Amino acid sequence: MTENSERRVVSVIVINEASVLSRITNLFSGRGYNITSLTVAPIPDTKYSRLTIVTAGSVRVIEQITKQLHKLIPVLRVYEHADIVEKEMALVKFPITENITDIDTLCQAYNGKIVNVGESVIIAMVADEPKRVENFLKAIKRYNPKEIVRSGAVALER
Amino acid sequence: MQMSGAQMVIEALIAEGVDTVFGYPGGAIMNVYDEIYKQNGFQHILNRHEQASIHAAEGYAKASGKVGVAMITSGPGFTNAVTGLADAYMDSVPLVVISGQVPMSLIGTDGFQEIDAIGISRPCTKHNYLVTDANDLPRILKEAFYIASSGRPGPVHVDIPKDVTAQIAEFSYDFKVELETYKPHVKGNPRQIKKAMDAIAKASRPLFYLGGGIINANAGEEVRELVHKTGIPAVETFMARGVLDSKDELLVGMLGMHGSYASNMAMSETDLVIGLGVRFDDRVTGKLSEFAKNADVIHVDIDPASISKLVNADYPIVGDVKVVTQEMLHCLDGIDAANYEPWRDTINNFNDLHPLTFHEDSERLKPQWVIKRVGELLGDDANISTDVGQHQMWAAQFYPFSRSRQFISSGGLGTMGFGFPAAIGVKAASPDKVSINFTGDGSILMNVQELMTAVEKKIPVVNIILNNNFLGMVRQWQTLFYDKRHSETDLSVQPDFVKLSEAFGGIGYRVKTKEEFDAALKDAVEKNVVAFIEVIVERFENVMPMVPAGGSLFNMMLLEKKETK
């Protein structure tokens, strides 16, 4: 039986309390599941936070991840998404000597813009589907990016 | 009422109905121990090592079905206890373990005896807490008992900094636990249960696969009724020994690595596995792809994560085994015990072909004989704890268990050193039964200091040391799979076990014959004191049958056939 590993997005609603994040990451490391990206932020006007975890695994592994997450006491809900809107942000630092117009045009094609111009560097921002962010990062290689930060994905069910 | 955090601990324990606390004091927990000194709501048993405190609490919990409680200090006190926590976690034992921590102002400074206790206990507890304010303490303690004992039970660890035990705050324990994020699923889905029962009615070779979850759910009686009303044969896991009476005609035996031939063959031939409170552990299933290959699977468990984790369940039922079994008993229409007659015959034939037995062909006593003999002499009157190794497997194979909670052993973690402290906890919970600990010459030394605990508190545990001068189980694997290279398993150099027991104020016997053994056991039980009975047994005996690790259940190494007298 070959089990195909698939990319999956899992959202977890947890009580916003001390050490809850380490409970989650410990579970992944302890059981040998992988985390591609993880974002976390409080849900406004509640005592909960929302984590968006991008992971990969076979159907059985994903099912186990969902169940094991649910078993943690401070976890309220776990969504294993099928039909979602997914976005990720990236910030990129370029030397000021690069072609700013070119970079700006490129950013705009990926829902972004130049957000900061300093003495020696400019910082550009894009926000798009993770796949497209990846394409963007490939496309800007020739402008000698000095630093790249990705936010990890956030997602909402359609 | 206003009181200190330390007083709250005492009040909460008493309100929870705790009658026995196992523990060991130290700097960070001293405020609580000061309150223990002043109270008389429960007894405190001072073990001589924190690991033993946890195992004793486990023994207490396993024998009584109540939550076991242990108390330890920070740093080394806590780290000594970690093995116990892991053991309880693996075997789903309900515990509340309270540890002291350095004061809040010192946390994170590498203070004296500071260790990140909840960081360490996280992967080996069901849940844990660091209490940062005494105002939270009543809620946390109440949650701890609730979480430990509900759903799939397990250990809960509460770490309390020293200044929090000194802090004065308002105490009230008169409230209900409200946990929005934790609601164990107790009742099984009735439609799913009905479907499962229909599948049972249609099956021709169904087999009950009974697990330790039945004991945790106190579902022994319901399960016995279900087995008898359906006439379907049953195999027990190691953890489920005693769910059915060993004399029960429908009990095929124990399955798994050292299960009986008939049990493992029945599991290989069944067309419908009815798993109750089981988790398809690798020591039970052997090679997964060959496990119950031709069978559909009904799986009842309180833990959704256990279902379809390893073996796909065709009829998954999440719920408390007791509640689900009761429901099943209402859906017996169409199930006719007579239909399974040929299947029962097949299994009986398996049993006739290779019965679970041993040969009395050595000069020295056979360890299996000792176990059987204790069964004949004490039977239902004893609770049986074990350590880990060959003696443990022989106890599971040959003791005639007759009830749930009679067999107390470390299954999931396989912790040497479990037996003696556990037997102390068992005796504390169940004083009317003789508390026997079957142990090995290796294991007993891993918590031998508990002689002092047992003698001091007059807890008459009878330790039967099956002395083969070997780390026998490891020696067996070396003999079978490492070409007899017995690397570091020869225990020829040994203490004088009789004198050892006597040095602590216990009694000791060293026996070599059946007559000597009978006399020693009788004497120890009559004297009702802490005892070591060292039995010199055959050194090279192997536990058989055996499914080599990773092999298929039906490919067993078997006892050589011989004429038995």
Ligand SMILES: Cc1ncc(C[n+]2csc(CCOP(=O)(O)OP(=O)(O)O)c2C)c(N)n1
């Ligand atoms: C704490 C711990 N260390 C090591 C082991 C590995 N181990 C399993 S059985 C065994 C031998 C036990 O020897 P003994 O207590 O004499 O029992 P016997 O097998 O001889 O009956 C060992 C070392 C273990 N289970 N637990």
Ligand SMILES: [Mg+2]
């Ligand atoms: Mg031994």
